[in-house]
Amino acid sequence: MNYNIALLRGDGIGPEIVDSACRVLDKIGEKYGHKFNYTPYLMGGCAIDATGVPLPQETIDGCLASDSVLLGAVGGPKWDTLPGHLRPEKGLLGIRAALGLYTNIRPAKLYASLSAESPLRADISARGIDLVMFRELIGGIYFGERGRSEDGLTAYDTEKYSTYEIERIAHAAFKAARLRRKKVTSIDKANVLESSRLWRETVHKVAAEYPDVTCEDMLVDNAAMQLVKNPAQFDVIVTSNIFGDILSDEASQITGSIGLLPSASIGDSTRGLYEPIHGSAPDIAGTGKANPIATILSAAMMLRYAFALETEARAIEKAVDDVLAAGHRTGDILGASTVTPLSCVEMTDKIIEAIC
Numbered sequence: 001m002n003y004n005i006a007l008l009r010g011d012g013i014g015p016e017i018v019d020s021a022c023r024v025l026d027k028i029g030e031k032y033g034h035k036f037n038y039t040p041y042l043m044g045g046c047a048i049d050a051t052g053v054p055l056p057q058e059t060i061d062g063c064l065a066s067d068s069v070l071l072g073a074v075g076g077p078k079w080d081t082l083p084g085h086l087r088p089e090k091g092l093l094g095i096r097a098a099l100g101l102y103t104n105i106r107p108a109k110l111y112a113s114l115s116a117e118s119p120l121r122a123d124i125s126a127r128g129i130d131l132v133m134f135r136e137l138i139g140g141i142y143f144g145e146r147g148r149s150e151d152g153l154t155a156y157d158t159e160k161y162s163t164y165e166i167e168r169i170a171h172a173a174f175k176a177a178r179l180r181r182k183k184v185t186s187i188d189k190a191n192v193l194e195s196s197r198l199w200r201e202t203v204h205k206v207a208a209e210y211p212d213v214t215c216e217d218m219l220v221d222n223a224a225m226q227l228v229k230n231p232a233q234f235d236v237i238v239t240s241n242i243f244g245d246i247l248s249d250e251a252s253q254i255t256g257s258i259g260l261l262p263s264a265s266i267g268d269s270t271r272g273l274y275e276p277i278h279g280s281a282p283d284i285a286g287t288g289k290a291n292p293i294a295t296i297l298s299a300a301m302m303l304r305y306a307f308a309l310e311t312e313a314r315a316i317e318k319a320v321d322d323v324l325a326a327g328h329r330t331g332d333i334l335g336a337s338t339v340t341p342l343s344c345v346e347m348t349d350k351i352i353e354a355i356c
């Protein structure tokens with residue numbers, strides 16, 4: 001099967017880590033009989049330099065015509081002083097909107113071989129962390145009506161959700177749970193917020209269509225506590241834009257290795273945007289020190305969610321597990337290890353070897 005992937009390499013370490021992910025995809029293609037075709041487009045600082053804008057129309061058109069989009073990262077000090085509408089990050093928001101990506105998926109996993117990096121107490125981290133958060137991305141308070149009174153002394157933002165918006169992300173979460181440990185935790189503030197009460201009712205209606213998946217509700221304040229007290233209890237979490245924004249950062253921190261974490265943003269079509277959660281790391285760009293794992297795991301998410309290639313996705317995830325368990329490290333995840341850190345290319349080579 002042929003798959004056309006739009007590449008947004010971006011800035012800083014973006015080109016290095018995206019190229020690593022493509023090499024891993026090519027290995028998967030060779031092993032399982034797929035062909036991945038790549039077309040690069042400009043976005044972020046590199047697009048500003050070449051065209052004057054962070055998200056050229058050609059990039060939007062190319063992404064819309066592709067089967068999926070793989071992104072490195074954008075931004076850097078060179079563009080920090082530009083006005084807001086011309087900043088590289090504007091490209092990110094623009095491409096998410098243009099592709100209608102309403103679900104942000106962020107797995108948070110603690111690798112057994114890196115458990116010492118978790119800031120949690122050893123007896124808690126020993127029980128493991130392997131969860132995936134589904135955050136609603138284009139609704140709620142970040143997009144609701146906002147304003148200030150005439151005297152400027154009062155301001156408001158509005159949290160607003162329709163059943164349609166809740167249903168579509170709930171379905172995505174329940175479908176994902178079916179491929180995992182079959183449990184969904186829906187996080188809200190239904191004891192206070194009307195929008196949360198609608199969220200809860202709607203999630204329960206969707207849950208009835210997935211009788212094989214356990215569904216539980218949790219208030220957001222309790223969830224913030226449970227994530228540090230007993231993260232092993234979570235499988236799939238589904239929540240609103242603002243709660244997901246905060247909790248997904250908490251979830252990634254407790255794994256102790258944000259440099260390893262991938263993400264996906266998806267909408268109604270199978271096309272999505274796959275990217276590491278970290279930024280463009282301008283401090284190490286061009287030194288070969290970038291850890292490619294978060295981007296390689298983002299490519300695995302693309303195989304799973306965009307192309308329904310579950311076996312192939314798991315092959316990449318297992319290769320990463322195996323390479324870390326064998327003690328191979330890039331500089332950012334050395335911890336107390338005394339091994340010589342691998343370069344971006346060397347770590348990619350190890351992962352490709354492990355797929356053989």
Ligand code: NAD
Nearest residue numbers: 073074075076259278279280281282283284289290291332
């Ligand atoms: P960052 O994630 O780029 O870097 C934070 C620290 O982590 C740095 O020391 C960096 O060297 C290190 N790091 C990050 N990724 C790494 C990797 N793969 N391997 C090894 N080390 C890694 O965050 P920042 O420094 O706050 O931001 C730098 C730029 O990235 C800014 O312009 C910011 O706006 C942008 N940014 C972009 C995205 C995105 O494109 N989605 C996300 C966050 C930040």
